[in-house]
Amino acid sequence: MIDLDQPPQYRTPPDGTSGRGWRRLATARALVLLVVGSLLAGAVLGGVATYLWWYKPLAASADQADQAERSAASVLLFAESGVLTVDKGQRRVRIDAQVTVVNAGPAQVNVLAVRVDQPGVTVLSPEKERQVAPGTAVPVDVVVEWKCTVAQPSALVASVSVETADEQLRTVSPVTLAGTPWIESRSSGCAQLR
Numbered sequence: 001m002i003d004l005d006q007p008p009q010y011r012t013p014p015d016g017t018s019g020r021g022w023r024r025l026a027t028a029r030a031l032v033l034l035v036v037g038s039l040l041a042g043a044v045l046g047g048v049a050t051y052l053w054w055y056k057p058l059a060a061s062a063d064q065a066d067q068a069e070r071s072a073a074s075v076l077l078f079a080e081s082g083v084l085t086v087d088k089g090q091r092r093v094r095i096d097a098q099v100t101v102v103n104a105g106p107a108q109v110n111v112l113a114v115r116v117d118q119p120g121v122t123v124l125s126p127e128k129e130r131q132v133a134p135g136t137a138v139p140v141d142v143v144v145e146w147k148c149t150v151a152q153p154s155a156l157v158a159s160v161s162v163e164t165a166d167e168q169l170r171t172v173s174p175v176t177l178a179g180t181p182w183i184e185s186r187s188s189g190c191a192q193l194r
Contacts, residue, residue, distance in 0.1 A: 073109050073164050073170050077099050077102075077158055079177060082185070088193060092145060093148060097143075097144055098140060099123075099158075101140055107134060107165040108133050109132055111160060115159050116158045120151065129163075144182050146186040148190035152186060152187075157177065158173070
């Protein structure tokens, strides 16, 4: 018969020791293993979560920054004086000149073309490859056409077609073109038409 009002009574093992100590020890070992296992599982899950939410986007943004640096293109343009031709019939001035292209970016670029298309002025260069290392300059042949019937623009703004180090075609625009020699030539050429 089982009396529910009394604690259970255990038999003593044949060697005379209490059986409760082994049970307590086995329960304590299981509890320690459970705690250690939980800590390890938490560390693994925390590491995976940290990788997915913090490290992976950080690594991706670093890759994007590296790619952006490889594809960056920055150029400066300076006009050089040239040969002036006056077309009295069309009231136009043509200058065969050069523009100096300076690579102000971090990587080598291939300058393909320089263009200006503004009211009263057109600048065109032949399309060909010109490799420009960072910090160096290259002269580019251009044809400048000014219409004397249109007011002279206050500034020249160009677009430069380049191929970057990662072989991407880019148009760098707007690029301010320091065109003082051309503006002076236009003034003297258009003065001959009056």
